[in-house]
Amino acid sequence: MRVFIVYAHPSADSFTREAKDSFIKGLESAGHSYVISDLYGMNFITDMSEAEYLREAYYRRDESVPADVVMEQEKINLCDAIVFIFPLFWSDAPAKMVGWFNRVWTYGFAYGEDRAMKHLEKGLVICCAGNTMEYFQKTGILSAIEKVMLEDRLYDRVKNRELLILDGTSRESPLRQQNRKKHLERAFSAGVSF
Numbered sequence: 001m002r003v004f005i006v007y008a009h010p011s012a013d014s015f016t017r018e019a020k021d022s023f024i025k026g027l028e029s030a031g032h033s034y035v036i037s038d039l040y041g042m043n044f045i046t047d048m049s050e051a052e053y054l055r056e057a058y059y060r061r062d063e064s065v066p067a068d069v070v071m072e073q074e075k076i077n078l079c080d081a082i083v084f085i086f087p088l089f090w091s092d093a094p095a096k097m098v099g100w101f102n103r104v105w106t107y108g109f110a111y112g113e114d115r116a117m118k119h120l121e122k123g124l125v126i127c128c129a130g131n132t133m134e135y136f137q138k139t140g141i142l143s144a145i146e147k148v149m150l151e152d153r154l155y156d157r158v159k160n161r162e163l164l165i166l167d168g169t170s171r172e173s174p175l176r177q178q179n180r181k182k183h184l185e186r187a188f189s190a191g192v193s194f
Protein backbone atom coordinates (compact mmCIF):
# COMPACT_ATOMS: atom_id res chain seq x y z
CA MET A 1 0.00 0.00 0.00
CA ARG A 2 1.06 3.60 -0.57
CA VAL A 3 0.63 5.57 2.63
CA PHE A 4 0.46 9.32 3.19
CA ILE A 5 1.74 10.32 6.64
CA VAL A 6 0.71 13.68 8.08
CA TYR A 7 3.03 14.31 11.00
CA ALA A 8 2.97 17.20 13.45
CA HIS A 9 5.36 17.68 16.36
CA PRO A 10 7.42 20.84 16.97
CA SER A 11 10.48 18.94 18.25
CA ALA A 12 12.61 16.04 17.03
CA ASP A 13 13.46 15.43 20.70
CA SER A 14 10.08 13.84 21.37
CA PHE A 15 8.40 10.53 21.90
CA THR A 16 6.06 11.31 19.00
CA ARG A 17 9.06 11.53 16.64
CA GLU A 18 10.23 8.11 17.88
CA ALA A 19 6.74 6.68 17.34
CA LYS A 20 6.70 8.11 13.80
CA ASP A 21 10.11 6.55 13.06
CA SER A 22 8.99 3.13 14.40
CA PHE A 23 5.80 3.29 12.35
CA ILE A 24 7.83 4.05 9.20
CA LYS A 25 10.22 1.16 9.96
CA GLY A 26 7.18 -1.12 10.20
CA LEU A 27 5.83 0.14 6.88
CA GLU A 28 9.18 -0.37 5.17
CA SER A 29 9.72 -3.83 6.61
CA ALA A 30 6.39 -4.93 5.10
CA GLY A 31 7.25 -3.42 1.70
CA HIS A 32 4.83 -0.49 1.83
CA SER A 33 5.81 2.89 0.41
CA TYR A 34 5.01 6.29 1.89
CA VAL A 35 5.12 10.04 1.46
CA ILE A 36 5.22 12.33 4.46
CA SER A 37 4.19 15.88 5.25
CA ASP A 38 6.09 17.02 8.32
CA LEU A 39 3.91 20.04 9.03
CA TYR A 40 6.30 21.88 11.39
CA GLY A 41 9.35 20.90 9.33
CA MET A 42 7.83 22.28 6.12
CA ASN A 43 6.37 25.29 7.95
CA PHE A 44 2.92 24.52 6.63
CA ILE A 45 0.66 27.59 6.80
CA THR A 46 -2.30 26.85 9.04
CA ASP A 47 -4.15 30.15 9.09
CA MET A 48 -6.94 30.30 6.58
CA SER A 49 -6.90 33.50 4.48
CA GLU A 50 -10.09 35.52 3.96
CA ALA A 51 -10.22 34.35 0.32
CA GLU A 52 -10.05 30.73 1.50
CA TYR A 53 -12.74 31.33 4.07
CA LEU A 54 -15.05 32.90 1.47
CA ARG A 55 -14.49 29.99 -0.90
CA GLU A 56 -15.39 27.44 1.80
CA ALA A 57 -18.22 29.33 3.47
CA TYR A 58 -19.95 30.28 0.22
CA TYR A 59 -19.18 27.03 -1.62
CA ARG A 60 -17.39 28.89 -4.40
CA ARG A 61 -15.88 26.06 -6.33
CA ASP A 62 -14.66 28.53 -9.01
CA GLU A 63 -12.33 30.31 -6.55
CA SER A 64 -8.79 28.93 -6.76
CA VAL A 65 -7.26 26.72 -4.07
CA PRO A 66 -3.76 27.82 -2.89
CA ALA A 67 -0.83 25.90 -4.37
CA ASP A 68 0.40 24.55 -1.00
CA VAL A 69 -3.07 23.09 -0.35
CA VAL A 70 -3.26 21.57 -3.85
CA MET A 71 0.08 19.86 -3.17
CA GLU A 72 -1.34 18.19 -0.04
CA GLN A 73 -4.46 17.12 -1.94
CA GLU A 74 -2.32 15.60 -4.68
CA LYS A 75 -0.38 13.58 -2.10
CA ILE A 76 -3.67 12.20 -0.77
CA ASN A 77 -4.91 11.18 -4.21
CA LEU A 78 -1.63 9.41 -5.02
CA CYS A 79 -2.00 7.20 -1.91
CA ASP A 80 -4.27 4.40 -0.70
CA ALA A 81 -4.17 5.22 2.99
CA ILE A 82 -3.61 8.15 5.33
CA VAL A 83 -1.98 8.27 8.76
CA PHE A 84 -1.94 11.15 11.24
CA ILE A 85 0.76 11.16 13.90
CA PHE A 86 0.75 13.85 16.61
CA PRO A 87 0.91 14.60 20.34
CA LEU A 88 -2.33 15.40 22.11
CA PHE A 89 -2.41 19.14 22.93
CA TRP A 90 -5.36 20.17 25.11
CA SER A 91 -7.35 17.09 24.11
CA ASP A 92 -6.98 17.69 20.36
CA ALA A 93 -4.34 17.58 17.64
CA PRO A 94 -1.83 20.48 17.67
CA ALA A 95 -3.12 23.66 15.96
CA LYS A 96 -0.69 22.88 13.14
CA MET A 97 -2.69 19.76 12.27
CA VAL A 98 -6.13 21.24 12.92
CA GLY A 99 -5.15 24.05 10.53
CA TRP A 100 -4.12 21.43 7.96
CA PHE A 101 -7.70 20.07 8.05
CA ASN A 102 -9.15 23.59 7.89
CA ARG A 103 -7.25 24.33 4.70
CA VAL A 104 -6.84 20.96 2.95
CA TRP A 105 -10.40 19.60 3.37
CA THR A 106 -11.76 22.04 0.76
CA TYR A 107 -15.17 22.25 -0.86
CA GLY A 108 -15.22 20.08 -3.98
CA PHE A 109 -12.32 18.03 -2.64
CA ALA A 110 -13.30 16.67 0.78
CA TYR A 111 -16.94 17.75 0.92
CA GLY A 112 -19.77 18.84 -1.34
CA GLU A 113 -21.07 16.97 -4.37
CA ASP A 114 -18.60 15.37 -6.80
CA ARG A 115 -15.74 15.28 -4.34
CA ALA A 116 -12.35 15.01 -6.02
CA MET A 117 -10.78 13.27 -3.03
CA LYS A 118 -9.94 9.61 -3.55
CA HIS A 119 -11.88 7.18 -1.37
CA LEU A 120 -9.05 5.87 0.79
CA GLU A 121 -8.78 2.27 1.97
CA LYS A 122 -7.48 2.95 5.43
CA GLY A 123 -7.01 5.76 7.93
CA LEU A 124 -4.97 5.50 11.10
CA VAL A 125 -4.57 8.09 13.83
CA ILE A 126 -1.55 7.66 16.12
CA CYS A 127 -1.86 9.99 19.07
CA CYS A 128 0.78 10.29 21.81
CA ALA A 129 -0.71 11.48 25.07
CA GLY A 130 0.44 12.26 28.60
CA ASN A 131 -2.60 10.90 30.40
CA THR A 132 -3.61 7.25 30.71
CA MET A 133 -6.24 5.34 28.72
CA GLU A 134 -8.12 4.86 31.98
CA TYR A 135 -8.33 8.64 32.39
CA PHE A 136 -9.43 9.14 28.77
CA GLN A 137 -12.19 6.55 29.14
CA LYS A 138 -13.37 7.92 32.49
CA THR A 139 -13.55 11.55 31.30
CA GLY A 140 -15.10 10.84 27.88
CA ILE A 141 -12.05 12.38 26.15
CA LEU A 142 -11.36 9.09 24.33
CA SER A 143 -14.82 9.17 22.82
CA ALA A 144 -14.36 12.87 21.92
CA ILE A 145 -11.10 12.11 20.05
CA GLU A 146 -12.75 9.18 18.24
CA LYS A 147 -15.72 11.31 17.25
CA VAL A 148 -13.68 14.26 16.00
CA MET A 149 -10.81 12.44 14.29
CA LEU A 150 -12.48 9.26 13.00
CA GLU A 151 -16.14 10.12 12.62
CA ASP A 152 -15.91 13.76 11.58
CA ARG A 153 -12.52 14.46 9.98
CA LEU A 154 -12.06 11.05 8.32
CA TYR A 155 -15.73 10.02 8.09
CA ASP A 156 -16.73 8.27 4.83
CA ARG A 157 -13.63 9.59 3.09
CA VAL A 158 -11.83 6.53 4.46
CA LYS A 159 -13.13 2.94 4.50
CA ASN A 160 -11.39 1.55 7.59
CA ARG A 161 -10.60 3.96 10.40
CA GLU A 162 -8.56 3.26 13.51
CA LEU A 163 -7.24 5.18 16.53
CA LEU A 164 -4.06 4.18 18.35
CA ILE A 165 -3.34 6.10 21.55
CA LEU A 166 0.16 5.78 22.96
CA ASP A 167 -0.73 6.87 26.48
CA GLY A 168 1.30 7.89 29.53
CA THR A 169 4.06 9.32 27.36
CA SER A 170 4.57 12.81 28.79
CA ARG A 171 8.16 13.57 29.72
CA GLU A 172 7.56 13.79 33.47
CA SER A 173 5.61 10.52 33.71
CA PRO A 174 7.42 7.37 34.93
CA LEU A 175 5.09 5.48 32.55
CA ARG A 176 6.95 7.01 29.60
CA GLN A 177 10.03 4.81 30.16
CA GLN A 178 7.98 1.86 31.43
CA ASN A 179 5.79 1.75 28.30
CA ARG A 180 8.33 3.02 25.78
CA LYS A 181 9.27 -0.35 24.25
CA LYS A 182 5.67 -1.60 24.18
CA HIS A 183 4.40 1.60 22.56
CA LEU A 184 7.15 1.71 19.93
CA GLU A 185 6.40 -1.94 19.09
CA ARG A 186 2.72 -1.05 18.71
CA ALA A 187 3.66 1.76 16.30
CA PHE A 188 5.95 -0.62 14.37
CA SER A 189 3.22 -3.31 14.16
CA ALA A 190 0.72 -0.72 12.96
CA GLY A 191 3.09 -0.01 10.08
CA VAL A 192 3.58 -3.69 9.29
CA SER A 193 -0.14 -4.41 9.26
CA PHE A 194 -0.99 -1.93 6.50
Ligand SMILES: Cc1cc2nc3c(=O)[nH]c(=O)nc-3n(C[C@H](O)[C@H](O)[C@H](O)COP(=O)(O)O)c2cc1C
Pocket residue numbers: 009013014015016017087088089090091092128129130131132168169170171
Ligand atom coordinates in the same frame (compact mmCIF):
# COMPACT_ATOMS: atom_id res chain seq x y z
C1 LIG B 1 0.77 22.32 25.09
C2 LIG B 1 0.60 20.89 25.51
C3 LIG B 1 -0.67 20.41 25.78
C4 LIG B 1 -0.85 19.09 26.15
N1 LIG B 1 -2.12 18.63 26.39
C5 LIG B 1 -2.30 17.34 26.72
C6 LIG B 1 -3.61 16.85 26.92
O1 LIG B 1 -4.61 17.54 26.79
N2 LIG B 1 -3.77 15.54 27.26
C7 LIG B 1 -2.70 14.71 27.41
O2 LIG B 1 -2.89 13.54 27.70
N3 LIG B 1 -1.43 15.15 27.20
C8 LIG B 1 -1.21 16.44 26.87
N4 LIG B 1 0.06 16.91 26.66
C9 LIG B 1 1.18 15.95 26.73
C10 LIG B 1 1.58 15.59 25.31
O3 LIG B 1 0.59 14.94 24.62
C11 LIG B 1 2.94 14.89 25.26
O4 LIG B 1 3.64 15.73 24.45
C12 LIG B 1 2.87 13.46 24.74
O5 LIG B 1 2.84 12.61 25.84
C13 LIG B 1 3.95 13.04 23.81
O6 LIG B 1 5.22 13.31 24.28
P1 LIG B 1 6.27 14.04 23.31
O7 LIG B 1 5.94 15.50 23.33
O8 LIG B 1 7.64 13.74 23.89
O9 LIG B 1 6.11 13.47 21.95
C14 LIG B 1 0.27 18.22 26.28
C15 LIG B 1 1.55 18.74 26.02
C16 LIG B 1 1.72 20.05 25.64
C17 LIG B 1 3.12 20.56 25.35
